Amino acid sequence: xxxxxxxxSSSEKDGLNKSxxxxxxxxxxxxxxxxxxxxxxxxxxxxxxxxxxxxYEPSSEIKELVSSIEFKDDAKKVFFASNPQIxxxxxxxxxxxxxxxxxxxxxxxxxxxxxxxxxxDPQLNGIxxxxxxHEFLHAxxxxxxxxxxxxxxxxxxxxYERIKTPKFEELMKNYKETEPEEIENELHSLIGTQExxxxxxxxxxxxxxxxxxxxxxxxxxxxxxxxxxxxxxxENLNNQLPNLKKEIDDKTAQYNSQLEQLDxxxxxxxxxxxxxxxxxxxxxxxxxxxxxxxxxxIDSYNKEINESIDRFNVMRQRLLDISIQNEKLxxxxxxxxxxxxxx
Numbered sequence: 001x002x003x004x005x006x007x008x009s010s011s012e013k014d015g016l017n018k019s020x021x022x023x024x025x026x027x028x029x030x031x032x033x034x035x036x037x038x039x040x041x042x043x044x045x046x047x048x049x050x051x052x053x054x055x056y057e058p059s060s061e062i063k064e065l066v067s068s069i070e071f072k073d074d075a076k077k078v079f080f081a082s083n084p085q086i087x088x089x090x091x092x093x094x095x096x097x098x099x100x101x102x103x104x105x106x107x108x109x110x111x112x113x114x115x116x117x118x119x120x121d122p123q124l125n126g127i128x129x130x131x132x133x134h135e136f137l138h139a140x141x142x143x144x145x146x147x148x149x150x151x152x153x154x155x156x157x158x159x160y161e162r163i164k165t166p167k168f169e170e171l172m173k174n175y176k177e178t179e180p181e182e183i184e185n186e187l188h189s190l191i192g193t194q195e196x197x198x199x200x201x202x203x204x205x206x207x208x209x210x211x212x213x214x215x216x217x218x219x220x221x222x223x224x225x226x227x228x229x230x231x232x233x234x235e236n237l238n239n240q241l242p243n244l245k246k247e248i249d250d251k252t253a254q255y256n257s258q259l260e261q262l263d264x265x266x267x268x269x270x271x272x273x274x275x276x277x278x279x280x281x282x283x284x285x286x287x288x289x290x291x292x293x294x295x296x297x298i299d300s301y302n303k304e305i306n307e308s309i310d311r312f313n314v315m316r317q318r319l320l321d322i323s324i325q326n327e328k329l330x331x332x333x334x335x336x337x338x339x340x341x342x343x
Contacts, residue, residue: 049081075209084114107131109138121332126219137189153184
């Protein structure tokens with residue numbers, strides 16, 4: 001733009017100066033308003049959280065949960081502001097279950113509130129702490145600005161690539177199918193509550209919220225080991241039983257064949273003995289001894305088969321027993337299906 005300046009008289013200058021001062025005052029006032037709006041927006045969520053937390057009345061079980069999780073003070077305020085509820089299956093299912101889910105749902109963060117399934121099985125002690133901490137981290141994610149999420153999301157993805165296991169990959173595949181836009185959000189909750197050893201940067205991030213994050217991750221390890229142990233044993237038995245059955249079937253067929261041939265040879269021996277076909281007592285005794293040795297060998301073989309059958313029956317009963325145990329464990333954490341656990 002081409003500008004032309006005009007020479008002004010002193011009176012004109014005074015008028016211009018006053019106008020200019022007014023403009024500066026208006027600009028300053030506007031800047032103050034903008035800054036005030038920015039500060040208000042930055043603090044608005046904290047104000048809302050403080051208000052909600054102050055009016056939230058935690059149950060005795062929620063108080064125990066909070067004590068066990070060991071939240072930092074500001075984190076506890078966010079948790080209480082999220083109106084956390086521990087709910088029975090019917091109440092929980094009405095709020096949290098998505099029928100598209102392929103895994104068990106233990107908790108959800110919905111409409112700015114935290115819902116935790118009331119799992120009562122003592123074998124799964126710690127599961128409610130892990131679930132509550134997981135959903136709390138969703139509440140934290142919801143309060144982050146885009147730049148923070150972007151930076152943290154990159155670190156979470158890098159950490160996932162470093163620590164992922166086939167089971168972790170399967171879980172994330174399910175999230176990609178049901179909540180593809182929430183992958184980093186889920187990684188934020190999963191890594192924070194399930195992984196004991198994580199990067200220093202992420203550990204520093206989670207330390208803003210938990211006094212002892214590894215305690216929560218160890219809760220997960222403890223209760224998850226119950227599922228893992230049973231599932232591994234079920235898998236091993238399912239692999240071993242067909243092989244053992246084939247071995248028994250093959251040995252049984254061989255035994256029957258050998259026994260059938262022995263019966264024929266004994267019949268032939270007896271016929272020859274009755275007909276006086278042996279040339280000497282020595283020949284009779286020798287062949288009779290050979291038949292007796294074969295019979296003893298076949299009897300030993302039959303004993304081996306019976307022992308294998310007994311072992312097969314014990315293993316099959318064990319498979320039945322632990323399958324029932326596994327079913328009961330999953331039944332205690334599921335409201336929609338019976339399969340691997342997810343929070």
